[in-house]
Amino acid sequence: MTPEARLSAAIELVCAIQSAPRRPADATANAFFRERRFIGGGDRRAISSLVWDVLRAWRRLHWHLRAAPEARGHDISPRLLCAAMLFFSGTPLAQVQALFSGERYAPSRLTERERLMLDELQGHTLTEAKQSQAVQLEYPDWLTPYLEQSFGDQVAPEMEAMLTQPSLDLRVNLLRGTRSEALRELRREGFEVEETELSPWGLRMGGRQPVTSSPVFQEGLVEIQDEGSQLVAAATDPKPGERLLDYCAGAAGKTLALAMLMENRGQITACDVSQVRLEGAVKRLRRADVHNVSRHLLVEGDKWAKRRAGSFDTVLVDAPCSGTGTWRRNPDARLRLTEQDIEELVPKQAEILATAARMVRPGGKLVYATCSLLDVENSLQLKNFLKAHPEFSLVSPQEASKLLPPKLQGQGSFSLTPRSDGTDGFFVGVMKRREEA
Numbered sequence: 001m002t003p004e005a006r007l008s009a010a011i012e013l014v015c016a017i018q019s020a021p022r023r024p025a026d027a028t029a030n031a032f033f034r035e036r037r038f039i040g041g042g043d044r045r046a047i048s049s050l051v052w053d054v055l056r057a058w059r060r061l062h063w064h065l066r067a068a069p070e071a072r073g074h075d076i077s078p079r080l081l082c083a084a085m086l087f088f089s090g091t092p093l094a095q096v097q098a099l100f101s102g103e104r105y106a107p108s109r110l111t112e113r114e115r116l117m118l119d120e121l122q123g124h125t126l127t128e129a130k131q132s133q134a135v136q137l138e139y140p141d142w143l144t145p146y147l148e149q150s151f152g153d154q155v156a157p158e159m160e161a162m163l164t165q166p167s168l169d170l171r172v173n174l175l176r177g178t179r180s181e182a183l184r185e186l187r188r189e190g191f192e193v194e195e196t197e198l199s200p201w202g203l204r205m206g207g208r209q210p211v212t213s214s215p216v217f218q219e220g221l222v223e224i225q226d227e228g229s230q231l232v233a234a235a236t237d238p239k240p241g242e243r244l245l246d247y248c249a250g251a252a253g254k255t256l257a258l259a260m261l262m263e264n265r266g267q268i269t270a271c272d273v274s275q276v277r278l279e280g281a282v283k284r285l286r287r288a289d290v291h292n293v294s295r296h297l298l299v300e301g302d303k304w305a306k307r308r309a310g311s312f313d314t315v316l317v318d319a320p321c322s323g324t325g326t327w328r329r330n331p332d333a334r335l336r337l338t339e340q341d342i343e344e345l346v347p348k349q350a351e352i353l354a355t356a357a358r359m360v361r362p363g364g365k366l367v368y369a370t371c372s373l374l375d376v377e378n379s380l381q382l383k384n385f386l387k388a389h390p391e392f393s394l395v396s397p398q399e400a401s402k403l404l405p406p407k408l409q410g411q412g413s414f415s416l417t418p419r420s421d422g423t424d425g426f427f428v429g430v431m432k433r434r435e436e437a
């Protein structure tokens, strides 16, 4: 594809993302490329890269484009967003404007208004001192008090790290082989890959490498999983032969890691309210050679949970959350999250946690995890739960998982962030239910 055609496709994709505001951008992008199979791998990567740069710089691009007098009364179009992003990434303005040639496969010519608006960018940089911190660091204004509650005066460096490109992390599936075998095979196939520092089964690849088409992935020796997510499994630390409930299992990301730790022995029940997500688990479980998992779809008025009171050794609640910890990967999620979402999520998490807690046997373990940065969903949620449920307490340092790296050992609960740990943002609290007297 020519640079003009790539730009045209990127503009179309930004339009598609904008017109499905509740749908994750990667789902829209997958559908977009599925319908355009003629777009090859290299072009696809170039188009996605520009679109993701636009999503990551959304507030700053709007700030600049809105400043032009010609913007008054007009929406900021995907054409302008893509053009401005190309300019701020180093393409000279005249060259950017020339891409809008109106020729075959190229975007139509810039209007006079668009040209003037782009001219205004000359001499500016994407991030500028005049922008507020929330604009510079691409978070919604209403989130400021929530972030300050979590990070105090460290909001800026934490959110700065949230703007960086994430690595691609893999978890080696010990049911299929060893970490050194996976490392050797991947390197033999030409991938640049290192061992992760914190997860004992993790491998880290720089940037976007097409690992899903490699035999190592297809044969189930590795699974794509952020190192932080692997550490949630490490903190849960289930033992072979246990009965484990993964109450918000989704498409089984953590279930797979837990089954590995249980060496495929014992029983895992993976629940979720989403049929689509649970269906998504089937192929992954098969590829990973996991066969101790049964799935259960939770439905309204389900008596399933009631009938299983006190019957699991370990219950993991990987709660639905704001996803603020994954913003490096899903920059569009910043645009979708509202304060109302948080207000709805917090009581929902409390209810899910209370329901799941009833299924822990006396002496058993309850793990609460989120991929959120916010105290209201994390430590405060845990604190309120413990206050209302005196039969639970945080595990003692002796009881805490030994699979965790030294800096996290012996803690009943911990947070991870891109800034301090190089992982997605996560929170984990590990509790124990009192033995019956």
Ligand SMILES: C[S@@+](CC[C@H](N)C(=O)[O-])C[C@H]1O[C@@H](n2cnc3c(N)ncnc32)[C@H](O)[C@@H]1O
Binding pocket: 229, 247, 248, 249, 250, 251, 252, 253, 254, 255, 271, 272, 273, 274, 277, 298, 318, 319, 320, 321, 352, 371
């Ligand atoms: C953070 S995601 C889980 C991710 C998954 N554990 C993984 O590692 O890939 C949260 C999940 O909670 C599910 N969920 C939402 N409401 C629920 C409820 N009331 N009970 C159980 N699961 C729920 C969502 O469908 C979603 O799949």
